[in-house]
Amino acid sequence: DTCAEAYPLLLNRHETFLPDDAMDWFTFDLAAAAEVTVELRGFSPGRGQLNVAAGQGCQQLQLIGTSGAPTPDKTVSLGRQEAGRYYIRIIADGPLSQTTVYNLFVRATPAP
Numbered sequence: 001d002t003c004a005e006a007y008p009l010l011l012n013r014h015e016t017f018l019p020d021d022a023m024d025w026f027t028f029d030l031a032a033a034a035e036v037t038v039e040l041r042g043f044s045p046g047r048g049q050l051n052v053a054a055g056q057g058c059q060q061l062q063l064i065g066t067s068g069a070p071t072p073d074k075t076v077s078l079g080r081q082e083a084g085r086y087y088i089r090i091i092a093d094g095p096l097s098q099t100t101v102y103n104l105f106v107r108a109t110p111a112p
Contacts, residue, residue, distance in 0.1 A: 001025045003058035006087060011108040016101040019045050019092050026088040026104065033111040036078040038065070038088060041103040043072045045094030050074040053087045061087055072102075080111050 001007075006025035009015060017024060030036070040050045049068045053061035064086075065076035088104070 003061070003087065003089070009088070009104065009106055011106050014103050014105050016103055018098060018101055019043060019090075020096055020098050022092050022096070024090045027085055028088070028106045029085050030081060030083050030108060033080060033082050034108040035111055036081045036086075037107040038076045038078070039105040039107065040074040040090065041072070041105070042100075043074065043090070043092075043102040044097045044100040045092035046070060046072050047093040049089075049091040049093070050076055051089040051091070052076050052078060053089070054081070054084060055087065056085065058087075
């Protein structure tokens with residue numbers, strides 16, 4: 001996948017995907033400021049990165065959080081984020097899979 005083909009995610013909903021290529025891209029939108037955490041669970045390649053960026057388009061992204069833990073579960077706590085579009089890039093540095101799904105969850109709690 002490429003940034004331009006990023007799959008839109010719904011907030012506060014568990015979604016499943018296959019780690020069948022070396023890179024997956026996703027987007028999510030905040031309508032208002034929120035406390036945000038991105039959770040990756042059951043990532044069968046194990047090794048890899050979970051990156052979160054903010055920006056108006058793929059050419060102007062700014063990295064705001066990352067986890068490169070060599071484990072199947074990775075979490076990036078972003079704290080308070082303003083309304084806007086955000087991008088998630090998942091990089092697989094381990095064996096890919098056509099059968100074992102991973103879970104991606106964007107937790108967004110309205111900011112006080």
